[in-house]
Amino acid sequence: KAGVTQTPRYLIKTRGQQVTLSCSPISGHRSVSWYQQTPGQGLQFLFEYFSETQRNKGNFPGRFSGRQFSNSRSEMNVSTLELGDSALYLCASRVGGAANTEAFFGQGTRLTVV
């Protein structure tokens, strides 16, 4: 069974640009969550999608947005990039929607903003 796949693995963007990251969950998983990982900050929750609906959003500015498609694949978009957006972006999928089921993480997309 294929794991959670994130593309691209690495990105370098310039301040002010926008970027779209993609996450393909494990087949049959309907919940996709996104996290930002930076050194010393752990994993910060961005948002969660379940059956194409955003159910929860973390404390990030409106420049961060996302969506989920009918096949459960999810994308997140960051507009007007800032240097501080440089981070590893991880997505995680679950078979169900509850927090107490195992979340399987992708390998992440490393975004560098210059």
Next chain:
Amino acid sequence: GENVEQHPSTLSVQEGDSAVIKCTYSDSASNYFPWYKQELGKRPQLIIDIRSNVGEKKDQRIAVTLNKTAKHFSLHITETQPEDSAVYFCAAGNAGGTSYGKLTFGQGTILTVHP
């Protein structure tokens, strides 16, 4: 919202020793507490979890304890091996609340096991 504090930020032990990582949480509604291990350059992977109706859970060399009254939970690794070297994250979630699938993570502990 939920806040999770994790200590220590770094932990260095000799092979064969035990390692303990502690986390505290703020939201009494949290009822699910997973621990993730992230090796260098790899994805976080679940190593053990505990639900609020259980005080302790063990899986071979790894155990987790939960004190709901004090709102803290701990990861215990016995007979550590060099391959246990990684970053460990604790997290808290609320199954059944309006947080849905959200997990709040601690800041991580870098564990180094010296041969």
